[in-house]
Amino acid sequence: MSGAASHPKAGAQPMRVANGNAVDTSRTLHFTFDGRRLSGHPGDTLASALLAHGIHLAGRSFKYHRPRGILSAGPEEPNALVELRDGARREPNTRATVAELFDGLVARSQNRWPSLAFDALGMNGLLSSVLGAGFYYKTFMWPASFWEKVYEPAIRRAAGLGRAADEADPDHYEKATTFCDVLVVGSGPAGLAAALAAGRAGARVILCEEDSLPGGRLRAEHMTLDGAPAADWVAKACQALAAMPEVTVMTRACVFGTYDGGTYGVLERVADHKPVPAEGEARQRLWRIVARRCVVATGAIERPVVFPNNDRPGVMLAGAVRTYVNRFGVAPGRRAVVYTCNDDGLRTARDLARVGVKVAAIVDSRPEGTGAGAQVARDCGAPFFAGASLADVYGSKGVKSVLVRDHAGQAHNIACDLVAMSGGWSPNIALTTHQGARPDYREDICAFVPSALPPGMVVVGAAAGVFDTAEALGQGAQAGQAAAALCGFETALPDLPRAEPASYGIQALFHALKGVAAAKKGKAFVDFQNDVTARDIGLAAHEGFVSVEHLKRYTTLGMATDQGKTSNVNALALLAEVSERSIAQTGTTLIRPPTQPVAIGALAGAHRGPHFKPERLPPTHQWAMAQGAVFTANGLWQRAQWYPRAGEQTWQETVNREVRTVREAVGFCDVTTLGKIDIQGPDAAEFLERVYVNAWKKLPVGRARYGLMLREDGFAYDDGTTARLGENHYVMTTTTANAGGVMAHLEFCHQWLWPEMDVQFISVTDEWAQIAVAGPKSRDVLRQIVDPEYDLSNEAFGYMAARSVTVCGGQEARLFRLSFSGELAYELAVPARYGAALAERLMQMGAPYGIAPYGTEALGVLRIEKGHPAGPELNGQTTAHDLGMGRMLSTRKDFIGRVMAQRPALTDPARPTLVGLQPLCATDTLAAGAHLLPQGALATAAADQGWISSAAWSPTVGSWIALGFLANGATRLGEVVAVHNPLAGTVVNARVVSPVFVDPEGERLHG
Amino acid sequence: MADKLHATAPIGAEAISANGLRLALAPLAEAASLGAFAGSGRAELLACVRAEFGVDLPQTPKAVTTADGLVTFLWCGPSQWLALAPAEASGPSGASSGGQGLMARLRASCGAVCALSAQGDSRTALRLSGPGTRAVLSRLVPVDLHPRAFRAGDVALTLAGHIPVIVRHLDDQPEACELLVFRSFAASLFHDLHVAMTGHTS
Amino acid sequence: MRLTCPFCGSRGLEEFTYRGDALVRRPAADTSLQTDAQAWTDYVYLRDNPAGLHSELWYHGVGCRSWLVVTRDTRTHRVDDVRAASAVAAERSGGAA
């Protein structure tokens, strides 16, 4: 093969200059950026592939809409935020520097407005009220020719970063918890050495690497370990780790937070590097890792230098330039100027020269004679400026030249298309500060290092301010060894490779400005993502915002999605300077989790949509489904709300029919959801005495009683019936809503208040399918179900009787004569597995009596008609007195809430107490929540005398009826009050009546 | 005489298999909770159970099964145990195992020294087995399931997602765990386990 | 945050519910059922809010259903001690007797 056609890559990726250690150039991937078809290779990021094409311009800045390029080669990237993918998987604000290239990737720049003249006027109208006049003119008055250019076809939207997908996320997310002895965060030299040491000791080790490949800076630098390329040793170390059964290496796994108790949050990007996750594969997985020890080896983040127009596309971090050269085989420019304050930055000049990039100048802020700059410049054949600074950058969409001010103040204009800058390295210490520790400033390395660490954590390598590779390897290995030993796993240190020594020799350089406020010409950026300039900091300080916390909020510095990873230290240095303090005195803001953005989908995991929370299904659920029931949620429970029949037009019609069936014949309803607690023990009766307001000791075996519980503050808590099944055996029922809470309450009373009492509790809510059978024909039906040896006559089994029986030929069951509806009624309990069969049998045997199932809606109507309080009445604000049960409170024993319930304010007759309400016009609707006012009074809070708690249309009364609480209610029967419903805007006149609308003498109940 | 009532399973599907894993209902014939009464009740209960069943009630979160395999006792709290008689463990008589007999045996042997409550319908047992059982469970259960920390016979009272469960490690060859869940939650737990096994959200 | 239940071992916060101060004492009910209003107000409503070690009640509701007395540093969430509430209560009444 020969000729141009055989080298399409050379033409397609002109800046691909070498074999990167992580890129497979034998295969080509295709992608588009803003519609332009481009190519790259496996191992590329979107950023490296763009740079391979010579594309720096990746987006527009947030506030000033300035052209922005690729600053970094990692997760700290503030500028190159792009939109990835299409349709439902479209994802905004992804960093091009960590987005792995895949075939068919569709990427777009953000913060531009592609539909032009048509939308411009609309936007004008939308935004004119929020944008200043200056902004308006600058944005909209450009010449028409502007729109036609390839990279400037748009104006920026004023705020916002990219577009979220319009459709629901189609992907699956997982959450998982795992445990280990030693968690190692980061797989650079220190992290790998730590994992090797802890792993060989036999400890359970998890090594988390946020990148797609392990190695950290070992992949980014041109360096050797044991005389071979460092990447070779990385591969060997990974092989060794893979051979250790208790070591797990997780790549694409970002440890984003440190939490209490050795808990770490980790986001694993399982399939972000694929167009679509594989069948059954999660897109992302949120790990909670609980680690006994943690070795933080998260490396360091290089700082930009603040100088005018330092945000121009083509101005990059020096270390990132080396990453592109060494890892990806991409030269980010053809003529480079290196600007540094340390020897590490000088490596960039060597690496660039090695791949044929012209080094146009080395600008070293350090004075002549310090550092290795002169030697490196000679080796690279580059002009060298010691004690110099960069004063400006020319070119808008790319660098054309820079203005160098030499040590004598002389200006030199140097043509270049790439600026590689290094302000030194900031240890990446976020995970060490999540629990509130403020880091210490070290003058010798011009950086913050961890101070007090969370329990179990150590920090090694560059994250601890150790920038020498050999030292980092040794420190990592020792930390891994020590961490394993603390978990009981002893071992010798692993063999470590020889590393080349490297000098650092940093001298502080945060900005190249002569006085912060002097940067009048050209913006000198500190925070690229939030567009905060040196002048903004000077202005904020001038206006008195000299606390770092105030500065941060006033300028929004460090508050973008990158959390100021590249900007925080520079900002502190500038603030320190203008407020005439040291950096240490100025201090830092707190860094909070997560260190990287975490998608809501990952936090939700599989619990989304209809599975956001679990459902509890009563034993008759499937049966009710087959009956065509309509369901409603009652907490987690799904309950049949009503059972429509053919021909019924509205739910009201169905509910009316169900209520009438109970009042006139017989109905049944699954009430399994009521909490049931088995209480046994020699002190069971005494225990009930103390948790209920009323007396229990004299309740005979075989009887049930209504009980009311208070909270210790004297307000009503819960109610239900409790039956005595044996001498020391009771079964308590609670409301559905409070079942769990009452259990916790009983355990609290027993374990904490009265540990001397001998009593045991266990929930039997799920054990028994409990079905209420209610209505004048209920006894007739039950006689067909309960085995004939049991006498169900009123004399033998009267109201509030409770006993074990057998049903349907020997099936063990419990029968209670309880009534919530006011009718002759029973509750029959069978082991839950027989619940559905019992419902079928009731339908079958009850058919001659006109039986029908009823749902929670009819249940509600029936209990309102009977004046039984329920959740809306026991709402936590009402007392026994309010509920008309004041006389139930025993005066002869102690019980929970006894003392506080006697407070005058809780027994004041003027308090709203339970009443019934019936509109003067039967068809006038009453609604729960409506306020009760004296007739004719204005609807003011001062005139408010109470509220309606429950309301329903009563087919029995033939009218709307309601329960409510009315001041001095007991003395106002017969009075007419105004029922004000501010939501509906209605006022209805209603008569105050007894809350018992049906059978006030209780004849039916006892029949 | 009327026909006997027939039993209904707590969930529709009885078993599913995916990715080499199997999730199946493990029906209980009978189960009962034992709550030791105060004073000497605890020691007496231990002695009674040892005399009748030949095993010591575990004092830590573990399970112990009788030599005949008919009954398993699970630690359920500082003074509470759960006795399980699985439906498939068939007794020498071929009759329904410890079931039918379990509660009667417990009443006779230790009814005087502990609170006994039927729990056979309160709890549903789901069994997950096959390679990767621990990995699947780690997507729902927030306790350490590593073989060094959770071995055959170990029990954890905890959560599976949002659902309270009792997890019991049954075996490592092959990997198998049992989850005891309140019957009303069984369908939701079955769904959540299915999702954890397959990665499908439906 | 994690708590080590004395019965179940180390567990995540989601298994527990918080109740509050373990130092407040329910006033004893004497036989005449006389009451000291101030003592009750203190018990029901008044709580110290220490920056530092705090003795507090937690419930291992989805675990073994034990109430626990946890000694926790409110500034750091460092947990120094977890004991069964029933044991603490038994000691308390034993000491008072």
Ligand SMILES: [Zn+2]
């Ligand atoms: Zn526990």
